[in-house]
Amino acid sequence: MSAEQVTTRRETGVAGVSALDRLGYRLQRLPLHLVIIIFCAVWIVPTIGMSINSFRSVSDMGQAGWWTTLFPPHGFSLASYQQVLNIEGVVPSIVNSVLITVPATVIQLAIATMGAYAFAWMNFRGKNLFFIVIVGLMVVPIQMTLIPVLQFFKVVGLNGTIVAVWLAHSGYGLPFEVFLLRNYLGGLPREIFESAEVDGAGHAVRFLRIAVPMTIPAIASLTIFVFLGVWNDLLVALTYLGTSPNRPFTVVITQLVTSLGGGWQFLTAAAVLQMALPLAVFIFLQRYFVRGITSGSVKG
């Protein structure tokens, strides 16, 4: 037996064992992959199924489940979308959702940034107490405020207007935003503000020229968060707008679900339209979205 043969045998031997090892390792990890795949399926299939159903006619939906469209004849149709968009009040309600969400987001973030600056860079009597109240308000259920605020809106004649919803959303969102932005602003380097002060810059300049530009990353994450929160809101709009023509899309969908009882299936189209914006935001702005969530909760 030559030396050459021995080495080759040994090499193949080693290779054989490691391949077997690798196979064993793979097999060992198979349950892990299976569990993950099951979780992913449970979390993703319902949305896919409902979205597929929205592209089928209502009579098809009543005869067979969404999975039958995976095989020909697919039988896709836009009938549900036509039906939903033709219901009186649906198209205006989508416009209302935009008209409610954009100003409500701008108003509360503008006010919150200014308030957060005061809490981060100024000293005043009662500051800690005020801020503890704000921390406490972050968890107060808005249910505690609905009745007096509703009565207030009725007295001042704002009940049923979009201005009422802007104001209410702004009030409800402020504690969390002030808290988060104050932590962010407070983390900025003190030297920058001090040297600006030495150069004679007043608080207005320090706030507008230094604080706000440096806080843009935090404001951007918050904007996404607040925007989606208001877009997806049901309770606030339901309480202050109810059946008013100014009510947003979520309220109209809900009222259709409860009033239709039986033939609600075509509302799949409405649900897809309603969630299209949040999903697009999530997919395209994922990094900001997740950053917003983690920074808000881990510190809070």
Next chain:
Amino acid sequence: MGNQIITAVIAVIAVPLALLGYIIVGEQIIERLSDTLQKWIRPYFWALPAVGFATVFMVYPLLRTVVISFRNNDDTDWIGLANYKYFFTFPDTLTSLRNSLLWLVFYTSISVFLGLVIAILLDRVRYESLAKIAIFLPVPISAVAASIIWKFMFDYQPPGTPQTGTLNALLGSFGQQPVAWLVNSTTNNAALIFVGIWTITGFCMVIISASLKAISTEVLEAARIDGANEFRIVQLIVTPLLWPTITVVGTTMIINALKTFDIVYVMTNGAYDTDVIATQMFSQLEHNHYSRAAAVGVVLFLAIVPLLIVNIRRFQQQEEQR
């Protein structure tokens, strides 16, 4: 409609401009004052809009709701605890209390547990970021859309007819009878709570995963070299290190559970004994029983007070560390 658009555009432009004007004009005036007066007045001037909003829309209403809960419905007389007595003796409201308790226990524990398990499992595979997207997908979806999604999952047709609901079709393929998930009072609360869990697990996972990544790999490697198996590592090293995060997520979930409204309101509107405190309160409000609704709100608030105290304590600890 045209008017609405104009109002909205004006609001988007005018509110920041007004605040800008407030800051610039206000500062101009303040800078003319004496130094001591400046020091005293400036912070309040800056904090005023935010504190004012919070006072008008949260602090005052909160106190006012407590007052209303002790008054009669016309707000003309004090009636003591009658509204609370109603809440704790009427069968419908007691059902809502029981259901909120179910939400509190199961929604909180399962969503946090699944968030933890999924975060740990995904940490061990190469397609982690892709799988995370799948689990996180329901988070940005509104409760209204999620309810319609799950109405299809739970859809029920009488036995013998084709089952179009995904779950009942699955049951059928195993030769089981279909279940009327949302009507049957043994399954409907569990079904609704599961929808809640489905919408929030991704949220728990993302937060827990973020602190999981902060655990140093050296510690884990050392444990592995010492021969600890993966379950022991999770049990003895990972979970204790994640505990602070788990409690934070847990408190948030408890508050979520107590405030649950949308899913129940859209999917069953509280029918078939699925009412929770928040939907019960809303239906009192819809029937103009303001003082009863206020009492329900106060009960909800009292349930949250311990968490409020925990949050403030945690905040104070963080402040000391700053």
